[in-house]
Amino acid sequence: MTELPDTDSLFEADGPILQAEEQAARLFHAQRTLFSAGGCTLCLQAMLRLALPQGGKILAGRVIHRSTVNAMALLDIVPVWLYPEQDAGIGLPGRISPHKVEKALTEQPDIKAVYLTSPDYFGVCSDIGAICRVAHAHGVPVLVDNAHGTHLGLLQGVMDGVDHPLALGADLTACSAHKTLPVLTGGAFLNIGDTPLAKRDRYSERAKEAMALFGSTSPNYMTMASLEQAADWVQREGKSAFQKLVKRMEPLWDQCNQKHLPLPLGPRDKSRLSFCTLPAGLTGEQAAQRLRHEGVEPEYADGGWVVCILTPQNTEEDLEKLYRAISLLPDGDPGFTGQKAVLPPLPPAPLSPRQAILQESERVPLEKAVGRIAAVAACPCPPGVPVVMPGERITKKVTEFLYSYGFSFIEVLQ
Ligand SMILES: Cc1ncc(COP(=O)(O)O)c(C=O)c1O
Structure with missing residues (x-):
């Protein structure tokens, strides 16, 4: 066409x-x-x-x-x-x-x-x-x-x-x-x-x-x-299909709660199943690997969370498979409180994204990056919040934060 x-x-x-x-x-x-x-x-x-x-x-x-x-x-x-x-x-x-x-x-x-x-x-x-x-x-x-x-x-x-x-x-x-x-x-x-x-x-x-x-x-x-x-489709059956999906997902949330794998707090999209695996001593990636073994491919996993996007088109068999895969994960520690990431203060931004993104850049070890201007964002996950953005000057606090999350290189302007 x-x-x-x-x-x-x-x-x-x-x-x-x-x-x-x-x-x-x-x-x-x-x-x-x-x-x-x-x-x-x-x-x-x-x-x-x-x-x-x-x-x-x-x-x-x-x-x-x-x-x-x-x-x-x-x-x-x-x-x-x-x-x-x-x-x-x-x-x-x-x-x-x-x-x-x-x-x-x-x-x-x-x-x-x-x-x-x-x-x-x-x-x-x-x-x-x-x-x-x-x-x-x-x-x-x-x-x-x-x-x-x-x-x-x-x-x-x-x-x-x-x-x-x-x-x-x-x-x-x-x-x-x-x-x-x-x-x-x-x-x-x-x-x-x-x-x-x-x-x-x-x-x-x-x-x-x-x-x-x-x-x-x-x-x-x-x-x-x-x-x-x-x-x-939305006009004909979207609302009833999504509301039914949420009902069908209730056993999955109950299971996460019983296993002490916390769900997000406060208002959230209930058709998405995101759960924290840290109380069970696993990173999200490790848990995702176990789910994969059971035939479940999560949408996303990071250092602490697994995200599964469900849709009304998922069958009962899909949901049962996911239920079983979660049941095979180790139980979480009910006393686990984790640690809130203390983000470094927002760095100064001598250049705009345009000035930074359209310039030549190079990769340098973090220890050589303090004072340089970032060419790309650096975003440890969790917490999934960029600590430096293109055009911002890399501070000592930013490099310390990135080190603690296992980063060792960063892209900076030439
Ligand atoms: C939050 C967010 N915004 C925008 C996009 C870009 O969407 P698209 O891939 O449809 O262009 C994505 C893609 O993953 C996203 O996660």
Whole structure:
């Protein structure tokens, strides 16, 4: 397939693609929804372009996908970083505090937008509603990397504080539909909220142009068709299928709790099973290896956690296999409290991401890195929070932290 009168053209849609996008917008209660066959990455790029067409400062949660930092470099956007609160459990990055957003926006009135990732990889959700209220009171839009939460509206009512970020007031959301809905790889939605700020800044009128700035002129029609089909599936049975999935998962949570393998604390996506393996004396990677032996491939594992993404398309047999695999892990120590990572203070940033990312770099041993400027992010997991970002000056505290997590080299500017 290619762009023909009957098949429409993604960036000048006025036929079947537009109709399919309008159907999806009704599902999300969005002012407008746009299809992407270039993943969530294309949606993130377009969100930044819409909110900061002339570049400038953005207040951003430090737990952020590298595609966003790269997009900041392309668009000459300068981040003002916020560390999360580490309130979600041992070794998890945690949530962005509305109070800290308020403080930063008051102290730096030239910040043009707030950007955060929610849910995070572990399914932990920040308080988007409260953050939107704070940001909107300052006349600033809220952009949410909702890569892992396209389906969250289908879990409405399952847990307080968990819903699609658009329903909680976000102005723009980037949703990686292919991660949690039956969509081919690369299929994603850019959603524009029905909010006063989105209307003020004419996001709906400008959105296709913003997508076209970064997207391929040959988007994959199979991927787009799968987005249309998934929207249809969501409309027909998505909510009951996801709510049933959560019920089907209850024995898995009970088992993790009984074995003292803690789940994240506070509001989270309950269709995702993330559990901490440290109380059982295993790293997440070691536990993942044991799950693999039992025929279960986790989505992700790090030094302390295992993440399994379940979908309504998983069969009973899949869930039983996962149940059995977890039952074979050693029991955790009920008294295990772990240690909260004490992150080094945010380093000074003499250069912007653009100035750093577009320069030549070299790899040096950590002991030679103090005082040099980082070319890439360095992010020990857990806690999954970068301690240095491109353009920041590497401090002694940063190198000490990285040493303690087993790092020995880092990429710096030449
Ligand atoms: C939080 C987050 N944002 C953005 C992306 C990029 O999404 P995509 O691969 O759909 O471009 C990812 C991919 O894993 C992600 O985890």
